[in-house]
Amino acid sequence: MSAKEKPKTLQLPDLDRVALVDEVGVEERVARFRSRSIKNASKVEALKMILSMIDLTTLEGQDTPGKVRQLCQKAIHLHDGMPGLPHVAAVCVYPPMVGIAKKALGNHNINVASVATAFPSGMAPRQIKLEETRIAVADGADEIDMVISRGEFLQGHYEFVFDEIAAIKDACGTAHLKVILETGELGTLDQVRKASMLAMHAGADFIKTSTGKIQPAATMPVTLVMLQAIRDFYFATGRRIGMKPAGGISDAKLAIHYLVMLHETLGQAWFSPEWFRFGASSLANDVLMQLQKQQSGVYQSADYFSKD
Amino acid sequence: MTSQPNKLAFNSGWQYAAAPEGTDHFSIGKRYGLFINGEFVKPATGKYFNTVNPATEEVLARVALAGDEDVDRAVAAARKAYKGVWSKMKAAERGKYIYRIARILQERAREFSVIESLDGGKPIRESRDIDIPLAAAHFFYYAGWADKLEYAFPGRKPAPLGVAGQIIPWNFPLLMAAWKIAPALACGNTVVLKPAETTPLTALKLAEVISEAGLPPGVVNIVTGAGKTGAAVVDHNDVDKVAFTGSTNVGRHIMMALAGTNKKYTLELGGKAANIVFADAAIDQAVEGIVNGIFFNQGHVCCAGSRLLVQESVADQVIAKLKDRMETLIVGDPLDKNTDIGAINSAPQLEKIESYLKIGQAEGAEMYQSSCSVPKKGYWCRPTIFTGVSQSNRIVQEEIFGPVLAIQTFRTLEEGLTKANNTPFGLSGGVWTDKGSKVFKMTQGIRAGVVWANTFNKFDPASPFGGYKESGVGREGGLHGLGAYLSLD
Numbered sequence: 001m002s003a004k005e006k007p008k009t010l011q012l013p014d015l016d017r018v019a020l021v022d023e024v025g026v027e028e029r030v031a032r033f034r035s036r037s038i039k040n041a042s043k044v045e046a047l048k049m050i051l052s053m054i055d056l057t058t059l060e061g062q063d064t065p066g067k068v069r070q071l072c073q074k075a076i077h078l079h080d081g082m083p084g085l086p087h088v089a090a091v092c093v094y095p096p097m098v099g100i101a102k103k104a105l106g107n108h109n110i111n112v113a114s115v116a117t118a119f120p121s122g123m124a125p126r127q128i129k130l131e132e133t134r135i136a137v138a139d140g141a142d143e144i145d146m147v148i149s150r151g152e153f154l155q156g157h158y159e160f161v162f163d164e165i166a167a168i169k170d171a172c173g174t175a176h177l178k179v180i181l182e183t184g185e186l187g188t189l190d191q192v193r194k195a196s197m198l199a200m201h202a203g204a205d206f207i208k209t210s211t212g213k214i215q216p217a218a219t220m221p222v223t224l225v226m227l228q229a230i231r232d233f234y235f236a237t238g239r240r241i242g243m244k245p246a247g248g249i250s251d252a253k254l255a256i257h258y259l260v261m262l263h264e265t266l267g268q269a270w271f272s273p274e275w276f277r278f279g280a281s282s283l284a285n286d287v288l289m290q291l292q293k294q295q296s297g298v299y300q301s302a303d304y305f306s307k308d
Numbered sequence: 309m310t311s312q313p314n315k316l317a318f319n320s321g322w323q324y325a326a327a328p329e330g331t332d333h334f335s336i337g338k339r340y341g342l343f344i345n346g347e348f349v350k351p352a353t354g355k356y357f358n359t360v361n362p363a364t365e366e367v368l369a370r371v372a373l374a375g376d377e378d379v380d381r382a383v384a385a386a387r388k389a390y391k392g393v394w395s396k397m398k399a400a401e402r403g404k405y406i407y408r409i410a411r412i413l414q415e416r417a418r419e420f421s422v423i424e425s426l427d428g429g430k431p432i433r434e435s436r437d438i439d440i441p442l443a444a445a446h447f448f449y450y451a452g453w454a455d456k457l458e459y460a461f462p463g464r465k466p467a468p469l470g471v472a473g474q475i476i477p478w479n480f481p482l483l484m485a486a487w488k489i490a491p492a493l494a495c496g497n498t499v500v501l502k503p504a505e506t507t508p509l510t511a512l513k514l515a516e517v518i519s520e521a522g523l524p525p526g527v528v529n530i531v532t533g534a535g536k537t538g539a540a541v542v543d544h545n546d547v548d549k550v551a552f553t554g555s556t557n558v559g560r561h562i563m564m565a566l567a568g569t570n571k572k573y574t575l576e577l578g579g580k581a582a583n584i585v586f587a588d589a590a591i592d593q594a595v596e597g598i599v600n601g602i603f604f605n606q607g608h609v610c611c612a613g614s615r616l617l618v619q620e621s622v623a624d625q626v627i628a629k630l631k632d633r634m635e636t637l638i639v640g641d642p643l644d645k646n647t648d649i650g651a652i653n654s655a656p657q658l659e660k661i662e663s664y665l666k667i668g669q670a671e672g673a674e675m676y677q678s679s680c681s682v683p684k685k686g687y688w689c690r691p692t693i694f695t696g697v698s699q700s701n702r703i704v705q706e707e708i709f710g711p712v713l714a715i716q717t718f719r720t721l722e723e724g725l726t727k728a729n730n731t732p733f734g735l736s737g738g739v740w741t742d743k744g745s746k747v748f749k750m751t752q753g754i755r756a757g758v759v760w761a762n763t764f765n766k767f768d769p770a771s772p773f774g775g776y777k778e779s780g781v782g783r784e785g786g787l788h789g790l791g792a793y794l795s796l797d
Contacts, residue, residue, distance in 0.1 A: 020742045022762055025593025035433060037327035037645040045322055228592050234314055235628075259322070264636040268321035 012162045013201050019232065021189040021225055030220040033261045040294075043256070047291045050255045050283070051078060052086035053273045055113055055244065057281045059094060059120075059212065068097045072104035074308035079288045081304075082295070088284065089273035090143060094119070095136040102140035113143035113178070117168060120182070120211035122147040126164060133171040143176040144168070147211060148195065150185045158198055165202035178206035178244055178277075183222045184214040192222055196229035206242035212279065217247025220261060227265040240269065246279025252290040255283055318635045319679065327645040329432045334419040336426075336509060339370045342378055342532065343515035345385035346525025352377040357534075359508055362429035363642050363651040363686040371508050374531035379500070379540040382529040386471040386498040387546055389526030395468055395496050403454030406493055408521040410447035413440065416517065420510055424482055425642040427509040429651030429687070430605050432643050442767060443486035446785075449769035450490035453790055457495065460787055464796040468496030469572060470548035472793065473541040476511075477554045478504035478653050479608040479709075485511050487784055488551050489528060495793035497549065498527050502541050504554075505534040506654045539565070547571060549793065553610070556707070556733075556778045563781075574782030574792045576610065577775060578707040579735030582728035583613030583764060584750065586721075587622045589740035593762070595629045598713070601738060601764040603637060603649055603691050607711040608657070610779075611736035613764050615704060616693075616715045617724050623717045627695060634678040634691045641683070649711060652687040661689050661710035668694045668703040673714070699730055707733070721746065725753045734776025738764045757783070 038046055056075050058067060068091075075088045090111035091101050101112045114136040118124035124132075133144055146168050152160045169177050179199040183192050199207050207226055210217035223245045230241045243262070249255055255278060262270055270276050285305045293299050339356060341348035351372035358367045374382070394402070413420065417440045424435040457466040472492045476484035481503060492499050503511035511530055518528050531537055535558070542550050542562050552562050553576040566573050583601045585594045601613025618626045642650035652658040669675055673694040682688035693713045697704050704714045718724040728737060737754040739747055739761045751759040757774045760766060767773070772788035774780055782792050 019592065020588070020590040022590035022593040022742070025590060025596055025762065029593070029596055035437070035645075036324065038324060039327045040325045042323060042325040049322070231316065238314055263322060264318070267316040267318045269317055271321055 010166050013197055015194045018194050018197050021193050023189050026221045034257050036260045038256050044294050046256050046259050047287050050287050053277050054088040054284055055090045055092045055277050055279045056088045057092040057279055065100045068100050069104045070308040072101055075110050076108050098136050098139040098141045111142040114141035115145045117146040119147055120213040122149050130171045133168055137175045144172050145178040147180045150182055162202045169203035176205040178208045179204040180208045183209050184216045189225045192225050193229050196226050200233045200241050206244050208244040208246055210247040212247030218245035242275040244277040244279055249280050250282045252287045324646045329643045336369050340512045342372045342374050343530040344382045361426050362653055365685055371532045374533040374537045376540045382500045382531050383544050383546050385526035386500050386529050390498040393524040394498050394527050399455035403451045405523050406447050406451035410444045412517045412520055413444040424510050428507045429642050429653050431647040431650040439483045443483045446486040446490045446769045450494040454494040460790055466794040472497045472499050472549040473547040474501045474551045475538045478507040481507040482510040484553055491789045492793050497793050500529045502531050502538050508532045575780040577780040579610045579779050580707050580731050580733045581613050581736040582615045582617050583738035584724050585618045586741040587619040588742050594740040595633055597764045599633055602713040603711050604765050608709055613738050616713055617718050620717045620719050637691055639680045652689050658687040664708045671701045673697045729755050732778040735779035
């Protein structure tokens with residue numbers, strides 16, 4: 001369904017009826033994913049897919065237009081020495097950098113994603129969050145990564161969180177909305193599952209694990225619980241929601257195991273940057289290094305890969 | 309969520325390339341003799357039989373067929389070693405030998421895993437991560453008890469029994485050998501072990517380990533053969549203790565043969581365990597537990613959760629999720645590191661499973677199998693579930709010993725418990741609920757040797773294992789397992 005047609009009536013689901021999660025069982029399942037052995041052709045295919053799913057990210061107080069332009073160059077030219085590489089899915093920046101990124105990316109078909117809603121804490125009045133979202137979209141953001149109000153969620157003010165997401169979604173217009181649950185602050189996997197359901201029902205296009213500013217950020221158990229929530233939501237409503245683990249995924253092997261998890265939980269239909277993203281800043285170079293190794297049989301020094 | 313218009317697609321797009329475990333790091337002999345008195349000897353019968361790779365139907369090796377005379381030699385060697393060396397040795401010394409076996413098994417784990425998968429058809433992931441490490445763990449565990457038996461049974465006088473005749477099945481060949489040999493040796497007994505005829509190789513490799521560990525000749529003897537060889541071990545006059553793991557039918561014959569003799573015995577027999585899923589369970593993890601309960605080791609597990617009892621209000625959801633999960637199970641080459649379900653152990657076993665698939669359908673049950681393709685050569689069975697079955701169906705009552713699950717529903721806790729216990733077996737059970745009080749109520753109510761809560765098929769050397777009713781007599785593992793190899797005056 002296109003971003004424009006919204007579900008007719010958004011309704012907060014009965015969160016007491018959200019499926020329960022057993023943490024031990026989740027960890028066992030994750031261990032099985034991690035014992036999968038991905039070799040040769042499927043490894044190369046996976047590595048290229050991972051590149052195409054990356055939201056290349058810089059979210060620092062010290063970001064400057066120059067730094068953002070460099071990152072955009074990296075997004076366009078991942079490793080020109082190696083032909084046939086895809087480009088990343090998006091560049092993810094703070095709102096003041098959206099215009100700069102938009103210009104730097106030109107017509108390379110790479111999206112600009114902007115965090116908004118008083119990222120990373122989400123501690124701001126709603127009208128400021130809405131205004132920030134509108135400004136980012138007006139400056140050209142194709143995607144908005146919002147954070148939920150964890151304090152309200154933890155107090156059980158689900159209505160508040162639900163309304164806020166719905167309002168931000170409205171403010172996004174045609175821009176895609178990714179809802180960051182900040183799972184590292186939610187405490188339990190049951191809470192992760194509840195927050196996932198709440199966000200999807202409120203109109204999220206993507207659900208995302210973390211800001212990257214809180215530890216733990218993305219983990220495989222948390223991501224599995226969110227993928228299972230996406231699957232149940234899909235069965236119940238027919239709507240497909242995207243998934244973005246973010247933070248802490250810095251090596252190719254781990255990223256491949258995320259794909260294994262995606263493959264065995266949601267299947268083929270989610271295998272595209274339209275439905276699955278990695279929020280990462282240093283993952284791309286490790287993936288490139290692995291690709292190079294698959295081609296030449298030996299590892300190259302990190303100095304052969306640009307660090308922007 | 310009763311109807312599911314939306315399908316997930318698992319079998320198109322990105323797939324895993326073959327990732328076979330290597331086979332160039334060890335060798336299997338062309339022909340194996342009997343391991344008697346510390347060396348491999350030719351059988352008096354002069355006969356050998358083939359052991360076959362069930363995934364390819366290729367012959368792996370020829371193995372000696374032990375007759376009465378051979379079993380006699382083996383028992384005599386065991387008796388001599390018992391009298392002359394093993395029962396006289398300081399207990400701490402005995403322990404050292406057993407520790408040595410455990411360590412060598414760990415060092416040679418990769419070799420043992422691959423041979424176990426070649427000979428038995430089980431996926432390398434399981435032999436590598438479960439069978440072989442657990443076998444080593446059993447030796448480590450019982451090695452520690454060897455010089456502490458007085459503390460295990462305070463106030464009693466633990467003494468070894470003598471010669472133990474041990475017969476093990478084909479579903480966990482090395483692990484079952486470890487379950488049997490480790491406590492027997494720790495308690496000061498000597499052993500005559502008969503491995504299953506379709507999976508003798510890891511036991512014969514274990515004979516190499518036992519030699520390498522320097523055990524005195526005759527302490528462990530291994531005689532290969534089929535049912536007749538096993539009967540010769542059971543019937544031998546100079547055997548003091550019989551330990552058997554296998555089918556209920558054979559167990560019954562053994563019990564008859566032992567009636568009126570002075571031999572001690574433990575029997576681990578069949579099962580038809582209920583895996584009970586309540587509506588308040590963590591459903592996604594319960595589905596994993598169902599899969600692990602019935603598809604682990606191709607369902608060749610005596611404690612498999614082969615009867616699923618699911619509470620009516622979540623039955624549609626659980627079955628839908630189970631079907632999706634079954635689509636992601638990889639069936640094929642046991643040596644591929646990504647294989648979830650390997651080959652059925654033998655042609656006769658496949659025939660038996662297939663006969664039950666026909667029986668189930670003839671009884672009116674609805675059969676569902678995953679859509680995976682299976683290799684042309686070898687013995688294979690797709691993961692299978694039956695819905696619309698009831699207690700009066702044979703596929704609910706009888707042990708199939710394959711990847712076949714019978715699914716029933718229940719409404720109340722009492723109904724679930726009644727159905728769970730309404731079986732001649734009682735080896736294991738499973739309960740899935742988020743509610744602790746319900747766990748306690750169910751685990752106390754289920755009449756089975758092991759009941760798992762929110763997990764399934766978990767094993768540990770420290771935990772006793774054994775059955776109620778037709779599932780067997782006696783306990784193995786843990787402290788209980790020691791008692792089975794001792795006289796306690």
